[in-house]
Amino acid sequence: MKYRVLIEQDEDGMFIIEVPALPGCISQGKTRGKALQNIQEAIAAYLESLKARSEPVSPSIEEAVVEVSV
Secondary structure, eight states: OOOOOEEEEOTTSOEEEEOTTSTTOEEEESSHHHHHHHHHHHHHHHHHHHHHTTOOOOOOOOOOOOOOOO
16 A cells, blocks of 8 residues: 655654554654655554554545646
8 A cells, every 4th residue: 555644854854754644653764764664664553553453444545746837
C-alpha cells in the first residue's frame, strides 16, 4: 500500500513526518532519508495493530496533479 506523508523540518533541523490517512501515525529523523525509513516502520506497526484488533485498515490516498491557469 502507498500512503501520502507530510514532511516538515523543525527549528532544530529534525524531519517530522505524519500520515494523514492514519491519525496519530507520526515519526521523525535527523535526515529526510532516516525519517522516511522510520515512518515506513511506523506505518507497518500501525497497520499490524489495526489488524490485531480486527479494525478496518485505512485505504491509501490517491493523488492527482491539477494544472490551473491564472
